[in-house]
Amino acid sequence: MNEPTSRALLERLIGFATVSRDSNLELIEFIREYLAGFGVDSELFHNAEGTKANLFATIGPKDRGGVVLSGHTDVVPVDGQAWTVAPFQLSERDGRLYGRGTADMKGFIACVLAAVPSLVQRPLQVPVHLAFSYDEEVGCLGVRSMLAELEKRPHKPTLCLIGEPTELKPVLGHKGKLAMRCEVHGAACHSAYAPYGVNAIEYAARLIGHLGDIGARLAQPEHHDARFDPPFSTVQTGVIKGGRALNIVPAECEFDFEVRALPGFDAQRVADELQRYAAEQLLPKMQTVSAASDIRLQPLSAYPGLATPPDSEAARLLARLCGSNDFGTVAFGTEGGLFEGAGIPTVVCGPGSMDQGHKPDEFVSLEQLRGCDALLQRLADYLCEPG
Numbered sequence: 001m002n003e004p005t006s007r008a009l010l011e012r013l014i015g016f017a018t019v020s021r022d023s024n025l026e027l028i029e030f031i032r033e034y035l036a037g038f039g040v041d042s043e044l045f046h047n048a049e050g051t052k053a054n055l056f057a058t059i060g061p062k063d064r065g066g067v068v069l070s071g072h073t074d075v076v077p078v079d080g081q082a083w084t085v086a087p088f089q090l091s092e093r094d095g096r097l098y099g100r101g102t103a104d105m106k107g108f109i110a111c112v113l114a115a116v117p118s119l120v121q122r123p124l125q126v127p128v129h130l131a132f133s134y135d136e137e138v139g140c141l142g143v144r145s146m147l148a149e150l151e152k153r154p155h156k157p158t159l160c161l162i163g164e165p166t167e168l169k170p171v172l173g174h175k176g177k178l179a180m181r182c183e184v185h186g187a188a189c190h191s192a193y194a195p196y197g198v199n200a201i202e203y204a205a206r207l208i209g210h211l212g213d214i215g216a217r218l219a220q221p222e223h224h225d226a227r228f229d230p231p232f233s234t235v236q237t238g239v240i241k242g243g244r245a246l247n248i249v250p251a252e253c254e255f256d257f258e259v260r261a262l263p264g265f266d267a268q269r270v271a272d273e274l275q276r277y278a279a280e281q282l283l284p285k286m287q288t289v290s291a292a293s294d295i296r297l298q299p300l301s302a303y304p305g306l307a308t309p310p311d312s313e314a315a316r317l318l319a320r321l322c323g324s325n326d327f328g329t330v331a332f333g334t335e336g337g338l339f340e341g342a343g344i345p346t347v348v349c350g351p352g353s354m355d356q357g358h359k360p361d362e363f364v365s366l367e368q369l370r371g372c373d374a375l376l377q378r379l380a381d382y383l384c385e386p387g
Contacts, residue, residue, distance in 0.1 A: 003117040006369045010110035011090040014099035020074040020137045023051045038120050045146045052134040054146040060124035065158035068129040071109045072136030075101040081360040096363040103352030107364040108163025111372040126383045139301025140335045147342045160339040163350030168371045170322045171348040173329040176305035178259045178267035187290035188251035197249030198286045198293050201242045204253040227329050233261045263307035304337030314345035
């Protein structure tokens with residue numbers, strides 16, 4: 001079988017429009033068949049509907065832990081973005097490869113697949129595991145079923161490298177995230193009699209204002225961690241809807257908010273405080289007018305932060321692979337905290353920059369792909385060393 005380059009493989013991967021709302025099965029089947037061509041078996045972990053799947057494969061000895069190379073197969077939508085190139089067809093210009101997912105993060109997956117022919121021929125003393133997941137972009141959802149299975153196995157991986165775009169710089173940490181929806185149920189009436197209704201939008205505004213107060217407290221210097229940018233946990237409201245007409249007091253309003261939490265800070269504390277504020281300060285007034293009034297919070301998604309110690313074995317290996325122990329953090333989230341929670345120490349390093357991710361004309365440079373190819377070669381050399 002021919003051994004395609006990371007660029008050629010990236011071209012194939014970009015051709016699969018694996019937006020999170022859609023299936024990733026065609027891409028997964030491509031990878032499964034590609035690995036099978038080199039004698040590598042794959043396991044698939046499907047979602048409940050059978051429309052998406054994680055893929056897990058092992059190269060090397062199966063009686064010991066090993067290193068996981070983790071990446072997500074889904075990408076964010078291109079709707080409403082002003083692309084100058086076809087987003088799901090690879091384009092090259094001035095040493096850059098354009099297409100949705102080139103940076104976030106099919107570039108890394110392409111490099112991993114390009115390394116497979118060499119890996120299967122090397123005398124690996126420690127195995128390499130490939131873990132490609134779905135629905136990372138909507139809350140790191142897919143990887144959870146795969147991790148649940150790995151935790152049951154007698155030889156759990158001993159380290160995970162997540163190839164999110166860091167410009168191949170070594171990263172040991174990121175914030176966690178909690179996304180919530182708040183539903184405010186009031187009572188409608190004609191706007192000429194506004195005091196006889198319960199204005200759900202106005203009460204939602206008070207709740208949003210309280211979230212702003214919580215965010216301001218979290219931004220105080222005593223809560224800072226200088227390793228992160230911004231150096232504090234943040235709270236923001238991103239979506240709101242409510243009301244039907246200006247002359248109707250709105251009975252319904254809902255808004256979505258998120259907490260980006262420093263490692264060690266429990267984001268649920270923000271939601272709990274908002275619920276107490278609602279119960280103690282707002283609901284009594286609302287229910288005086290209409291007993292059916294209510295304020296409800298429901299979780300949308302959540303994942304933990306990551307803070308791998310710089311003196312850990314995982315950090316030392318990452319420094320060796322990158323040629324640098326100038327460890328950093330990233331503002332975006334990954335499945336790293338979930339791997340860490342499963343007892344698998346985790347680091348982050350991959351080609352490209354998130355400055356290009358989620359934008360029109362997303363790209364990764366050929367130089368970054370070559371750098372990732374070289375990093376994976378160094379990893380293979382390490383895994384071939386006698387124990």
